[in-house]
Amino acid sequence: MTRALHPDTLAVREAVERSQYGENSEALYLTSGYVQPSAEASARRFAGDEDGFTYGRYGNPTVASFERRLAAMEGAEACMSTASGMSAILMMCLGLLKAGDHVICSQSMFGSTIKLIGSDLAKFGVESSFVSQTDVSAWQAAVKPNTRLLFAETPTNPLTEVCDIQALANIAHNAGALLAVDNCFATPVLQKPMRFGADIVMHSGTKYLDGQGRVMAGALCASQQLVTEKFLPVLKSGGMTLAPFNAWVVLKGLETLDIRMRAQTEKAHALAGWLQDHPAVARVYYPGLSSHPQHELAMKQQSGLGGAVLSFDVKASDADQARQRAFHVLDSLQVLSLSTNLGDTKTLCAHPASTSHGRLTEGQRQAAGIGQGLVRVAVGLEHFDDVTADLDRGLSSF
Numbered sequence: 001m002t003r004a005l006h007p008d009t010l011a012v013r014e015a016v017e018r019s020q021y022g023e024n025s026e027a028l029y030l031t032s033g034y035v036q037p038s039a040e041a042s043a044r045r046f047a048g049d050e051d052g053f054t055y056g057r058y059g060n061p062t063v064a065s066f067e068r069r070l071a072a073m074e075g076a077e078a079c080m081s082t083a084s085g086m087s088a089i090l091m092m093c094l095g096l097l098k099a100g101d102h103v104i105c106s107q108s109m110f111g112s113t114i115k116l117i118g119s120d121l122a123k124f125g126v127e128s129s130f131v132s133q134t135d136v137s138a139w140q141a142a143v144k145p146n147t148r149l150l151f152a153e154t155p156t157n158p159l160t161e162v163c164d165i166q167a168l169a170n171i172a173h174n175a176g177a178l179l180a181v182d183n184c185f186a187t188p189v190l191q192k193p194m195r196f197g198a199d200i201v202m203h204s205g206t207k208y209l210d211g212q213g214r215v216m217a218g219a220l221c222a223s224q225q226l227v228t229e230k231f232l233p234v235l236k237s238g239g240m241t242l243a244p245f246n247a248w249v250v251l252k253g254l255e256t257l258d259i260r261m262r263a264q265t266e267k268a269h270a271l272a273g274w275l276q277d278h279p280a281v282a283r284v285y286y287p288g289l290s291s292h293p294q295h296e297l298a299m300k301q302q303s304g305l306g307g308a309v310l311s312f313d314v315k316a317s318d319a320d321q322a323r324q325r326a327f328h329v330l331d332s333l334q335v336l337s338l339s340t341n342l343g344d345t346k347t348l349c350a351h352p353a354s355t356s357h358g359r360l361t362e363g364q365r366q367a368a369g370i371g372q373g374l375v376r377v378a379v380g381l382e383h384f385d386d387v388t389a390d391l392d393r394g395l396s397s398f
């Protein structure tokens, strides 16, 4: 489909061709194999000289529709999907790196990303440095002759720290390296990292792309060359293939991504303001507030929108009381969900210090700014008054 169309049109229209039955909604193709028209055509397809599906691990029409749609929305030439967000990062690393190569990441990345790159890949000789999310000079100082990849996530979980994509792209390109951005929190509705020079955009489709907490999925958007030469070979031998059913669910999720993100962002912004004024709240972390340290940069990169995730610290005299009070807020919820996931139409609340960041030492947590009184809220679509009433039940009864 022509790229001259607007993103909201591509979000509901871009897909592989309809079948001979003329279905309006994209078909779900559940098949692990494909019948070949001739031995010659089969040979050409396996050699990559002709388009055509050969085996379910390598490709599927429903999966291809999801990939084409997401690539169109990110403004990328191509996309390769995977079974989860983490397997997308694994595919990226296996495709781009070898023993002796060096990766620079933000120290505020998603916890499993830090574990995968910092420990699992270290076993195979991949070096890594973890630097401050917001200090551009720290990224520059970490560059070595063997640096091949810079990997950032913006905004981050749970403190919504924002990094300067354009500045990191310049550092990467001057070093002959690539910049990858985990665009899970902002989604292409708010932020298209390629516009700021990113080479690869990584997604956990499990979050906002599905948007209703149903299936796992992941993806890498990049140039056709990177997808064909670096990622497809890993998919073929590594087998982190996205299941057609999951691809179909996320494909349909993309059709409402724009209106969901805008509605959830609007509610999150209102909630951030309400929390900031609450006497029991010490601090709110939300890029849409002018009190956020990278507010201006966030507004520039994120289409003027703060996103749907925020965190706040409850007021307390020490860490024990902070934890007790945060737990009290969470245990007082009657409508919102106590859940560490995010990107759902249902508002999800979590205590990062005892869950996503529970394996860190108290010292590491403090360095990361994750206190015992921190509560993260991934705002859904419930009515604002019901959300504030549910949070206020605990906040006003310490």
Ligand SMILES: *Cc1c(COP(=O)(O)O)cnc(C)c1O
Binding pocket: 084, 085, 086, 087, 110, 153, 157, 182, 184, 185, 203, 204, 205, 206, 207, 216, 217, 218
């Ligand atoms: C959830 C998440 C991931 C991992 O995705 P999965 O689909 O759970 O494997 C990576 N990055 C961020 C920012 C996430 O929130």
